[in-house]
Structures are given as C-alpha cells and as structure tokens.
Amino acid sequence: MDMPILILLTTQILLPAFFLVWLWLPRPADRLAWAMRVFYGACYVAFISVIGRWDFLSSALAVALPILFLACAALSFTRVYNRAWDTSTSMVRSHGFTAAMAVFFLALTARALSGYGYQETAVNLAFPFGAGTYYIGQGGSTTSINHHHADQSQRFALDIVALNALGARASGLMPKNLSDYVVYDREVKSPCTGVAISTHDGVENNRISQTNTEEPPGNYIILACGTARIMLAHFEKGSIAVTGGGIVTQGQTLGRVGNSGNSTEPHLHMHAYIGGTVDYNAGQGVPMTFDGRFLVRGSTVTIP
Known part of the structure; x- marks a missing residue:
C-alpha cells in the first residue's frame, strides 16, 4: 500500500474510530476521565475534519464525523453520570498527557482555521x-x-x-x-x-x-x-x-x-x-x- 494512502487511512479512519471506541471502552473511572476523553477526541476530530483530504473517501464524512462523535459522546455519558467527578490521586498524573495532546490538536486546528481568511486585495x-x-x-x-x-x-x-x-x-x-x-x-x-x-x-x-x-x-x-x-x-x-x-x-x-x-x-x-x-x-x-x-x-x- 502506498504511504500516502496508509497515512490517510490511519488519520481519517483508524484514529477517529479509536476515539469513538475510547468513549466506551474501557469504562471511565469517573466523570472527569470521561470529560478528558471527550475533550481529546473532540480536538482531534476537529483537527482532521479541517485538514483532512475527504475527497479520497467522501466529502460527506467531514460533516458526518463530528456529528457522530458528538452523538457517541452524549450516549457514553449515560455510563458515568452517576459516578464521582474525580477519583484520581493526582489530576496531572492521570490526565496531564491527555490534556496536553488535546491542546496540541486544538492549536493545530486553530492554525489551520487561520487560513480561512486573507488580508490582501482579492x-x-x-x-x-x-x-x-x-x-x-x-x-x-x-x-x-x-x-x-x-x-x-x-x-x-x-x-x-x-x-x-x-x-x-x-x-x-x-x-x-x-x-x-x-x-x-x-x-x-x-x-x-x-x-x-x-x-x-x-x-x-x-x-x-x-x-x-x-x-x-x-x-x-x-x-x-x-x-x-x-x-x-x-x-x-x-x-x-x-x-x-x-x-x-x-x-x-x-x-x-x-x-x-x-x-x-x-x-x-x-x-x-x-x-x-x-x-x-x-x-x-x-x-x-x-x-x-x-x-x-x-x-x-x-x-x-
């Protein structure tokens, strides 16, 4: 398989699928763990929706993927709504990496969105x-x-x-x-x-x-x-x-x-x-x- 196709399938199919499954399995220990998964997944989905080449698969997926993720996130909350907010002994140790990666993809998304405008005369x-x-x-x-x-x-x-x-x-x-x-x-x-x-x-x-x-x-x-x-x-x-x-x-x-x-x-x-x-x-x-x-x-x- 050509490397560009492998990268496309990984970034636009496999990783979004991972974030969808991760909302459910393994079951989050508390509501904060659920929220961090949603935050990380949402930042990645936003990133790939903006920078992805969806014409290779279907341009409709660029719209369908965020909707699917939000729907799955809402449904997955039913598994943790009655759990404690935070049971971890250290928020940084438990959620620091997830938060850092989420912010990283959020920054990349913001950079890409900055290309939606221009200053020069068109x-x-x-x-x-x-x-x-x-x-x-x-x-x-x-x-x-x-x-x-x-x-x-x-x-x-x-x-x-x-x-x-x-x-x-x-x-x-x-x-x-x-x-x-x-x-x-x-x-x-x-x-x-x-x-x-x-x-x-x-x-x-x-x-x-x-x-x-x-x-x-x-x-x-x-x-x-x-x-x-x-x-x-x-x-x-x-x-x-x-x-x-x-x-x-x-x-x-x-x-x-x-x-x-x-x-x-x-x-x-x-x-x-x-x-x-x-x-x-x-x-x-x-x-x-x-x-x-x-x-x-x-x-x-x-x-x-």
Missing part, C-alpha cells in the same frame, strides 16, 4: 468549470491547508478536483486509470475576460503517482485579466483551445483537465498573481474569490 473570478460538484484539495492562506502557500507567486493557489455522487474524487482510493478520476478530461472554462498572454502544450500525461518535475505546470495557460495574471495548469496534451495573444471571454473553453507536469493525479491547478508577467514564479500571489467566496481545502462548489 481578484474576483468565475469558477472555471461547468455543471458538477467540485472539491478544493489545496487552498487557503496557511501551509496547514495549502501546500502552495510557502511559494511567493502561488500563495493562494487552488488544486481543484470533481466529485462523484458519493462525494469522492475517483472510483477507488488511488486508481491507476486516469479516466477513473471524475475531473479528468473535463472542460476548463475561462474565469475572466482577458488575453491569453502565454500558452504551452505538448507535455504528456503522467502515470498516477508519478510527476514531471522538469516541466512543473505541464500544459498551461496564463491569462491577463486586468492587472492580475491567472495561471491554469496540468491540461491534457493537445486540448488547449486558445493561442498566445488571443482574446478570451469569461466562460470560454480553454482546454481539458489532464495530468501533465508536477501532478500525481488529474486536477486543475489555478493561481493568481501580480507582476512577473509570463514568469509565473516571479509574481506576487494574490487571493482569488468566486462570487465573493474565498475557497479553502475542503470547500465544495456545486454548479447546476
């Missing part, structure tokens, strides 16, 4: 896809929820996938066929009216889990929309439908989603920057909003 764009439900795999203003944020020009970049009826991005955890990914070969539409100042085509798709680090964006388009430059990357080879210097209108088809460049699976990479012109590494990244909405990891967008 560029408002149209969402680059047609009908369907889409999920933001990377996005936000902190590295906790957006691995692009450490890069100056890509600070507010998005990685976008599409979801099936089950809320998953693909048929299986890591299928080998590109066509098993919902977003693959889907039309990408221009998020604004402007000029295609640079395009590149001819880069082959990668196999799943492999990347092309020599040509990071793969097949891409850079649009000039007002003072902002919008880069869209990882297109399917031969699908780019505009030429450099051509005028594009909002909603016009630009190409189709592929898996070219530094991409382990089909998705659309998109970021906005100012300065740098056609050198997407030299610009200063700026936030993007879509109908005024700032998208972050875990955001879903449904286009009727």
